[in-house]
Amino acid sequence: MTVQGAQPEREISFQDDFVDDGGYGWIAFAGILLFIVGFLNFIEGIAAISNSKFFVHDTKYIIGSLNTWGWVMLFIGIAQLLIGAGVFAKNQFARWAGVFILGLNAIAQLLLIPAYPFWSLAIFTLDILAIYGLVAYGSRLSSY
Amino acid sequence: MTSGFETTEAARSARGEYDAPRSGPTERGAGMLAFAGVMLAILGILNVIYGIAAISNSDFYVGHTRFIFNSLNGWGWVITIIGAAQVAAALSILRQTGWGRWLGVATAALNSIAQLLFIPSYPFASLALFAVDIVVIYALVAYGARRAPA
Numbered sequence: 001m002t003v004q005g006a007q008p009e010r011e012i013s014f015q016d017d018f019v020d021d022g023g024y025g026w027i028a029f030a031g032i033l034l035f036i037v038g039f040l041n042f043i044e045g046i047a048a049i050s051n052s053k054f055f056v057h058d059t060k061y062i063i064g065s066l067n068t069w070g071w072v073m074l075f076i077g078i079a080q081l082l083i084g085a086g087v088f089a090k091n092q093f094a095r096w097a098g099v100f101i102l103g104l105n106a107i108a109q110l111l112l113i114p115a116y117p118f119w120s121l122a123i124f125t126l127d128i129l130a131i132y133g134l135v136a137y138g139s140r141l142s143s144y
Numbered sequence: 145m146t147s148g149f150e151t152t153e154a155a156r157s158a159r160g161e162y163d164a165p166r167s168g169p170t171e172r173g174a175g176m177l178a179f180a181g182v183m184l185a186i187l188g189i190l191n192v193i194y195g196i197a198a199i200s201n202s203d204f205y206v207g208h209t210r211f212i213f214n215s216l217n218g219w220g221w222v223i224t225i226i227g228a229a230q231v232a233a234a235l236s237i238l239r240q241t242g243w244g245r246w247l248g249v250a251t252a253a254l255n256s257i258a259q260l261l262f263i264p265s266y267p268f269a270s271l272a273l274f275a276v277d278i279v280v281i282y283a284l285v286a287y288g289a290r291r292a293p294a
Contacts, residue, residue, distance in 0.1 A: 023175075060203040107189055113268050
């Protein structure tokens, strides 16, 4: 868009305005997912630490107990909330830290499955989506 | 003349909105490849953990299950070996050496089959890993060939 009356430098196509946002939409989406997943992990962590009856009883885990997984989830949740803020502050380090913590959370959720299967699967899916957004578009946008 | 809102490439790069050419097949492929690499790393780690648990006949798994063939112990070995190969493929893809892409497709395909035969032992985990396998195969097959191996 040029100043009114000025000669345009070249013909402006449809793509200039709409397509080339460089994937910032995906980054912002990943940031929101980090907030959502972080908040849910925080809640789940507190519930698991206090051995809430919400969870399936007498479950066996590959490693850890409901209580230890609760602490893990609490810390991951807090880290995700902080990193989510970093992603919106357009901090490049936060994007890679986000990939790491989301990957960790995906692994932890699948080891925590017995406690509440559908919850774990839902959060696992969100983790994968957020990782995609950060990995596929995160490195392109250092100047945004 | 410079209103700050020109959308030409020259104007944008002058404002520092580019750090690299952002459109085109090579760029898209790079993002999807990195994604596939991270997914393979997650899959590999989970497969190794689940595999070792199955080898030691962990109580974690559903008791007295029947498989189409093989046993919990036997599947444990299969899953552990596939998981190790997936970690190797993930490292190769993230370091952009060529062979990891094909190893990634092969191990993800094998793992998708193995997970479905392994379903009785822990259905939810198998289904989740199966879905990720399919996504990895898509990312590698659709975008893996676009950039020449470094």
